[in-house]
Amino acid sequence: MTTSSAFDVLPTTADAQPSLEELWMPFTANRAFKRAPRMLVSAKGMYYTAADGRQILDGTAGLWCVNAGHCREPITAAIREQAGVMDYAPPFQMGHPLAFELAQQLARMLPGDIDHVFFGNSGSEAVDSALKIALAYWQSKGQAQRVRFIGRSRGYHGVGFGGIAVGGIEANRKQFAGQLLPAVDHLDHTHDLARNAYSRGQPQHGAELADGLEALVQKHGADTIAAVIIEPVAGSTGVLIPPVGYLERIREICNRHGILLIFDEVITGFGRLGAAFAAEKFGVVPDMMTVAKGITNATVPMGAVCVRGEVYDAVVNAAPGGIELFHGYTYSGHPLAAAAGLATLDVYRSEGLFERAASLESYFGDAVHSLRGAPHVVDLRNIGIVGAIELEPRPGAPGARGFETFLKCFEAGVLVRSTADTIALSPPLIVERDEIDRMFEVVGEAIRDVA
Numbered sequence: 427m428t429t430s431s432a433f434d435v436l437p438t439t440a441d442a443q444p445s446l447e448e449l450w451m452p453f454t455a456n457r458a459f460k461r462a463p464r465m466l467v468s469a470k471g472m473y474y475t476a477a478d479g480r481q482i483l484d485g486t487a488g489l490w491c492v493n494a495g496h497c498r499e500p501i502t503a504a505i506r507e508q509a510g511v512m513d514y515a516p517p518f519q520m521g522h523p524l525a526f527e528l529a530q531q532l533a534r535m536l537p538g539d540i541d542h543v544f545f546g547n548s549g550s551e552a553v554d555s556a557l558k559i560a561l562a563y564w565q566s567k568g569q570a571q572r573v574r575f576i577g578r579s580r581g582y583h584g585v586g587f588g589g590i591a592v593g594g595i596e597a598n599r600k601q602f603a604g605q606l607l608p609a610v611d612h613l614d615h616t617h618d619l620a621r622n623a624y625s626r627g628q629p630q631h632g633a634e635l636a637d638g639l640e641a642l643v644q645k646h647g648a649d650t651i652a653a654v655i656i657e658p659v660a661g662s663t664g665v666l667i668p669p670v671g672y673l674e675r676i677r678e679i680c681n682r683h684g685i686l687l688i689f690d691e692v693i694t695g696f697g698r699l700g701a702a703f704a705a706e707k708f709g710v711v712p713d714m715m716t717v718a719k720g721i722t723n724a725t726v727p728m729g730a731v732c733v734r735g736e737v738y739d740a741v742v743n744a745a746p747g748g749i750e751l752f753h754g755y756t757y758s759g760h761p762l763a764a765a766a767g768l769a770t771l772d773v774y775r776s777e778g779l780f781e782r783a784a785s786l787e788s789y790f791g792d793a794v795h796s797l798r799g800a801p802h803v804v805d806l807r808n809i810g811i812v813g814a815i816e817l818e819p820r821p822g823a824p825g826a827r828g829f830e831t832f833l834k835c836f837e838a839g840v841l842v843r844s845t846a847d848t849i850a851l852s853p854p855l856i857v858e859r860d861e862i863d864r865m866f867e868v869v870g871e872a873i874r875d876v877a
């Protein structure tokens with residue numbers, strides 16, 4: 427008698443190529459990808475190796491996350507070692523030392539009096555956790571009517587229901603409309619090509635857009651608003667850099683009305699702007715920060731909400747006893763992620779990577795702005811080790827020019843990111859000057875080739 431097993435269907439030879447059909451890829455044109463796949467098979471330092479053996483210069487730090495470069499030995503060694511010591515420990519009513527150690531180290535790095543850390547596994551989880559903590563905070567302060575969130579048009583806060591509700595990218599919402607948070611409003615975004623095109627660093631014009639928050643406070647009433655959530659520099663929507671004075675004014679309005687301010691630093695955290703966090707770069711301290719990506723150099727998924735002591739005190743220390751926050755994930759503070767996080771912070775610190783990013787900012791900015799005058803370019807902007815090249819959309823085909831430029835760059839051996847018709851570059855912070863030169867040479871050629 428033959429027995430069948432669920433495992434019979436797996437390929438049995440080492441070189442069998444998997445079918446591409448079964449995997450439902452995220453944020454991907456699945457059918458087009460599967461017709462012409464772009465596969466990466468290994469990575470080291472600044473480079474990926476593609477399935478056809480080509481070296482691909484990583485102009486995007488993976489997805490804004492591999493800030494120290496790929497497969498860094500101290501980080502992979504720490505993960506390997508931890509996997510052999512303790513693979514997993516339950517985080518509810520139990521603990522393990524590495525999660526506490528990582529929280530302590532983060533608390534030392536965090537700005538102002540942000541000194542408590544709640545772990546999750548991604549930016550999306552960090553955002554949803556932050557929104558829930560904001561609600562719990564107001565409940566514990568006896569102001570349970572503060573339930574409204576203010577996000578910003580074009581904002582990206584991941585893909586949880588909370589994140590897409592406060593986010594301001596229509597495409598991420600419209601398939602799911604009707605199921606989002608009930609009380610959300612949005613500020614205008616700050617992108618203003620008419621006044622700010624070709625800015626280096628922070629644009630000069632637009633601080634007054636923060637006054638939109640005052641208008642929303644007047645409309646809804648301050649005592650209904652739990653928190654404002656914004657990305658200090660919006661990344662996924664195509665790199666929107668805050669105008670001079672804008673974040674300060676948002677902070678000031680939140681202070682005036684006692685509204686919590688959340689900075690979503692999932693992209694801006696861990697050196698991307700040439701400082702540990704955007705809060706430090708811009709000198710504006712929020713009440714909570716969400717981080718992920720660079721926290722473990724993207725080796726093991728991890729995200730976190732970092733909060734001011736006052737928020738922790740209100741929810742935890744003022745509670746009568748028992749479990750104070752009915753929220754958490756099976757993998758909150760996972761041992762492998764915690765080990766990876768500690769090793770990552772050590773690499774950032776010992777190699778001075780945040781300072782390195784600061785010292786490269788001007789060279790990187792020059793490279794971005796060297797593309798001035800290239801065909802279809804309508805804006806170039808940069809801050810820290812982030813650059814954006816905005817192309818004029820092809821009539822009737824928005825996004826096509828950006829995507830074709832991304833494809834051409836990949837063919838030429840450089841990974842860039844396209845969001846609609848903006849090309850974003852955000853390489854690992856170990857990038858060398860000649861690699862920056864090469865990235866922008868290739869992008870320039872691709873732009874000239876794409877009609």
Ligand SMILES: Cc1ncc(COP(=O)(O)O)c(C=O)c1O
Pocket residue numbers: 547548549550551553582583584585657661662690691692693718719
């Ligand atoms: C600002 C911001 N918040 C949240 C997220 C979501 O992070 P994740 O994809 O890890 O859920 C991202 C991802 O790019 C992001 O840029």
